[in-house]
Amino acid sequence: MCAASMTVTVGGGASTRLWTDNWASVGPLHQFATTLFAAVSRAGRKRLLRDALHNNHWARDITGAPTTQVLCDYLRVWELLRSITLQPLQPDRFVWRWSSSGRYSVSSTYRAFFAGSTRLLGAKELWRAKAPPRVKLFFWLALHQRLWTSERRKRHGLKDEDACALCDQAAETGSHLFLRCVFSGLVWLALLGPLQLLPLMPVGDDDLGEWWIQQRGRIDQASKPLFDSLLLLIAWTV
Ligand SMILES: [Zn+2]
Known part of the structure; x- marks a missing residue:
């Protein structure tokens, strides 16, 4: 539910996780490049965006075998990350999809669970x-x-x-x-x-x-x- 409902507007990248947060236009990277993600070390999976981009640290987190699919994913992610410019003075903003203000609330989440459901008369x-x-x-x-x-x-x-x-x-x-x-x-x-x-x-x-x-x-x-x-x-x- 959280993955489907939360997007991140990246500022300095100090709170956003590179692989698992939904910050990129292509969606969470662990879904965008599944094979590559499987080859990333356990610590690398939790890497923050800021640390991952610093000196391309994210590439050193890849520890699995470099199969063709891993290399293909690697090139796709490389292409994507190349264009990212962080703004260190701006905080990352987590935006909740189900409320107009973008802030998380229990009531908006509860309502979202029932979106599209029909009400039985009486x-x-x-x-x-x-x-x-x-x-x-x-x-x-x-x-x-x-x-x-x-x-x-x-x-x-x-x-x-x-x-x-x-x-x-x-x-x-x-x-x-x-x-x-x-x-x-x-x-x-x-x-x-x-x-x-x-x-x-x-x-x-x-x-x-x-x-x-x-x-x-x-x-x-x-x-x-x-x-x-x-x-x-x-x-x-x-
Ligand atoms: Zn009658």
């Missing part, structure tokens, strides 16, 4: 909701259309018809059962009414997860746990 909310584990698992399946509803069983050839068992008016999908079914609508009405939460009633919504997250965004922080538990338990009971 995962965090469901994890925190207070309900028995089997109800949460059930609701997780519902969010991902993985409940064995009549519609799904018919689709898999396990059943001849897919009508809703509660209202017999439409195909029994997850969104029908919890959001559109007239029977479920009455259950919602009976339970949300006394809690003054009627505006949260589903009205022809299609996606359980989207509806849930949208509705809980409309209520105050203190009511969210109540609404979450209520929703999960009602869905389970339905």
